[in-house]
Structures are given as C-alpha cells and as structure tokens.
Amino acid sequence: MNIIVAGERKAYEKGITVEKLIEAEKVETPQYVTVSINEEFVQRADFSTRQLAKGDEVEFLYFMGGGQ
Numbered sequence: 001m002n003i004i005v006a007g008e009r010k011a012y013e014k015g016i017t018v019e020k021l022i023e024a025e026k027v028e029t030p031q032y033v034t035v036s037i038n039e040e041f042v043q044r045a046d047f048s049t050r051q052l053a054k055g056d057e058v059e060f061l062y063f064m065g066g067g068q
Contacts, residue, residue, distance in 0.1 A: 004057040012052070019047040027060055034061045 001014045005025060012021065018037075022030050035042045036059045042050050052058065 001052075001054045003052050003055065006059060014054075015051045017048055018042055018050045018052070018058075021052065021058065022047070022060075025060070029062075032062055034063060035059070036061060 001016075002009055002011055004010070005021070012024070016024070018035050022033065022035070027033050035047070037050070037052065037056050039057070
C-alpha cells in the first residue's frame with residue numbers, strides 16, 4: 001500500500017498504525033511529535049490503533065516554544 005510521508009510516496013504494509021509508522025520512519029523524539037493524516041490531527045492516545053489507508057498523506061510536526 002502506498003502512502004505519502006512528509007511529501008514522499010512510500011510503500012508500507014496494509015493496516016500499519018501511526019505508532020508503527022513512527023517507529024519505521026525513525027522519528028526523532030517521538031514523545032514530542034504531533035501527527036496529521038490528510039490534514040487532520042491524530043490524538044496521541046490513538047497512535048496505536050489508528051490505521052493508515054492507501055493514499056493517506058502523513059506529516060510529522062513538532063511545536064516549539066520560545067521566543068522573546
């Protein structure tokens with residue numbers, strides 16, 4: 001099954017979860033990542049059960065605080 005991860009088309013097994021995708025993509029500091037699928041945010045509590053579907057577009061986002 002093909003999905004788009006950070007703008008790049010990639011092949012993964014059917015039914016892969018967000019949690020497994022984070023592992024497979026070797027996301028740095030996964031405890032701080034926010035995930036959107038098709039421009040909708042996924043709740044962290046759903047990472048282990050939310051399955052991806054063919055053609056989904058996934059983005060990994062990090063929100064940083066700071067500034068003056």
